[in-house]
Amino acid sequence: MTAIKHALQRDIFTPNDERLLSIVNVCKAGKKKRNCFLCATVTTERPVQVNVVKVKKSDKGDFYKRQTAWVLRDLAVVDAKDAIKENPEFDLHFEKVYKWVASSIAEKNTFISCIWKLNQRYIRKKIDFINVSSQLLEELPKVAEESVPSGENQNVAGGDEEVVDEYQELNAREEQDIEIMMEGCEYAISNAEAFADKLSRELQVLDGANIHSIMASEKQVNILMKLLDEALKEVDQIEVKLSSYEEMLQSVKEQMDQISESNHLIHLSNTNNLKLLSEIEFLVNHMDLAKGHIKALQEGDLSSSRGIEACTNAADALLQCMSVTLQPGHEMLHAVKQQQQRFSDLREQFARRLASHLNNVFVQQGHDQSSTLAQHSIELTLPNHHPFHRDLLRYAKLMEWLKNTDYGKYEGLTTNYMDYLSRLYDREIKDFFEVAKIKMTGATKEGKKFATLPRKESAVKQETESLHGSSGKLTGSTSSLNKLSVQSSGNRRSQSSSLLDMGNMSASDLDVADRTKFDKIFEQVLSELEPLCLAEQDFISKFFKLQQHLSIPGTPMSDAEEVDGGTLSRAHNTGGLQSMSSENHMIRQMMIKIFRCVEPELNHLIALGDKIDSFNSLYMLVKMSHHVWTAQNVDPTSFLSTTLGNVLVTVKRNFDKCISNQIKQMEDVKISKKSKVGILPFVAEFEEFAALAESIFRNAERRGDLDKAYLKLIRGVFTNVEKVANESQKTPRDVVMMENFHHIFATLSRLKISCLEAEKKEAKQKYTDHLQSYVIYSLGQPLEKLNHFFEGVEARVAQGVREEEVSYQLAFNKQELRKVIKEYPGKEVKKGLDNLYKKVDKHLCEEENLLQVVWHSMQDEFIRQYKHFEGLIARCYPGSGITMEFTIQDILDYFSSIAQSH
Secondary structure (H helix, E strand, O other): OHHHHHHHHHHHHHHHOEEEEEEEEEEEOOOOOOOEEEEEEEEOOOOOOEEEEEEEEOOOOOOEEEEEEEEHHHOOEEEOOOOOOOOOEEEEEOOOEEEEEEOOHHHHHHHHHHHHHHHHHHHOOOOEEEOOOHHHHHHOOOOOOOOOOOOOOOOOOOOOOOOOOOOOOOOHHHHHHHHHHHHHOOHHHHOHHHHHHHHHHHHHHHHHHHHHHHHHOHHHHHHHHHHHHHHHHHHHHHHHHHHHHHHHHHHHHHHHHHHHHHHHHHHHHHHHHHHHHHHHHHHHHHOOOOHHHHHHHHHOOOOOHHHHHHHHHHHHHHHHHHHOOOOOOHHHOHHHHHHHHHHHHHHHHHHHHHHHHHHHHHHHHHHHHHOOHHHHHHOOOOOOOHHHHHHHHHHHHHHHHHHHHOHHHHHHHHHHHHHHHHHHHHHHHHHHHHHHHHHHHOOOOOOOOHHHOOOOHHHHHHHHHHHHHHHHOHHHHHHHHHHHHOOOOOHHHHHHHHHHHHHHHHHHHHHHHHHHHHHHHHHHHHHHHHHHHHHHHHHHHHHOOOOOOOOOOOOOOOOEEEEEOOEEEEEOOOOOOOOOOHHHHHHHHHHHHHOOOHHHHHHHHHHHHHHHOOOHHHHHHHHHHHHHHHHHHHOOOOHHHHHHHHHHHHHHHHHHHHHHHHHHHHHHOOOOOOOOOOOOHHHHHHHHHHHHHHHHOOOOOOHHHHHHHHHHHHHHHHHHHHHHHHHOOOOOHHHHHHHHHHHHHHHHHHHOOHHHHHHHHHHHHHHHHHHHHHHHHHHOOOOHHHHHHHHHHHHHHHOOOOHHHHHHOHHHOHHHHHHHHHOOOHHHHHHHHHHHHHHHHHHOOOOOOOHHHHHHHHHHHHHHHHHHHHHHHHHHOOOOOOOOOOOHHHHHHHHHHHHHHO
């Protein structure tokens, strides 16, 4: 145990400036025995603190660690369990009861005794020691003192009665006396007992002498006792005086305490008064509304600019008063409650007055604008709402105040504004579009005001059809061309051709004028709508204090914004859009409600333009694309951008439908079996379409749509030209192919359409191939027998007969050759060529003017055949002297004279 105590003192308590006085090895009662040590310690520094420390051995090594410490002052009860019978168990009552079992009863008793003595010496509080032997507490055994490391000052703990003897060094006189005594008693060294007896006897002699001396000095003692009695009396008198002084000082102390307390109360009262004044000043400064502001809120003129400014300032001041942050407890003050109620009444009263006034302004605006509808509608312009917006923007700050203070009335004003303005814009826009439709169809009504102009769609349709007839529509134009192109030959054919030319000129001029007129009107409609919508959207944002959040250009637009009755709904496409802020969404919804008729009216106008002339879809596609592009650059998610984008989808569908109709008309073309074909109607129509499209789509944003349409149309043209050529009975297939592909090639070369470069080369190749085929086929007839003869010669050579031996063949000898050549004298050849020219002239059409080209190609081909025949004669009939009846010069003369004669 000594070693453990030494180790604990060294490792645990010395670093903490503590001294270990007692130790007991214990374990907890009733549980698995895990031994630990309870240590009683005191600090080395003053004031001294006494602790009871629990120390246990570490699980990871052979060292000890401090686990728990209790201050001795917190100890209430020490229970030794049994005062008579020895028992190793004991309890310590701190904040709770700790039950221990000591390893030995001696250690337990020593520890409890040490606790009792430490309590008596340092704590002196009431600690109950129950079931502890009174003998244990009375004997006050010493606390076992163990050696501690050198250099440490260790004292033995004991009660107040116990004094630790200190070693005292002998002085010189004492050493001398002891030496004399030792010299006089030499036997002391050899017989210690005899020496001790001698010393004892001498001591008794000395004690007796002392007693006699004391008894001899009894008189002095009596005198001393008397003096002591007198001193005690003096002390009692001094104590009486001190008691009286103490009572006097106590009275002074009480008075001073009262003065101090009074001063404290005065200071506290002043502090409270200052705080109260500060709170009152805060409430007065922040919750007091000037009389001028109150009057402005109650009676201010909302019609004049000065009155609006005064009401705005008053409303802002009221909002500041109502928004002040009160300290806890302010709401319980009656004055504060009364003032807040007054503010609430003022706010409610002014909000009601402001909402009523603005509603009247909205209604009045509808009446004022209606009076100018007729004038603007006749000029195909929309009324300007700028003055109305300018007047209303004076109330913008008040609207912001209303939005922050009474959102219900703000929302009601928003709804009323949409209702009134939507009816106003419905009238304006519908009348505006009605005038645009009438200007497109060319109809006028004199002596009537525009207010009586609304008409049914069927009437507009009838007028449109009566004005334009078959020439106004692509289908009608195609059918008229088909009828004119298939009439019979002769005089009737020439008359029809002249009529066709005249009809085409008038129809073309009419189409160009109508399309130009339509383009201007459509552009005027879009140009009027765009600033109107943008101005209204900007006004809504400023007046209703709705912040617009612009999106990045190029983001996709929503598919639809629908208005069903009074409910606004928004549909998103499947790709999804980034979520917009609630304010931006509210602007969109308001614009949809106010301009709910714009998209339907645009669609009706587009449908009318498409009925008037399907080629109008080209104009509309370009114009609409440009306006959509412009709107998207400003705000791709705005109402205008979305609406025009939706209408653009309709225009694109009409454009695609126009292309599909043209392809269908190509497929439905029927040709006459009795007249020559010539240039097919759909080939001429493709030329017209391409020329028109190139003039319209120059520098347009939607060029890609046109290029796709070109590819569809040109494929349809190629396919149906071959189809008609195969079905032609009057005109040879090669002629139909040659003329139409030559026309296509010329058209593409003139227009220089980059996306059709491959088709242009293909058209040229087809034209060249069929020209050559037609020439070869036609030239086989004038020298038919000669041609058959030389074909037989070439066949024999091909079979292996040598060229110089062909003349020995019976069917191809020199005599047969001379006979065949004699059948084609120059006169006969010229006659055959003349008949060939007439036949070619009948095959070819006048529009394409290919007769001279074909005739020149035939001349070259005839000369090539002539040289081929002469070469065969020279190789197969050498030295025979056989030649043709005509020369190359004769051939040139024949072709030239025939061409000139016709």
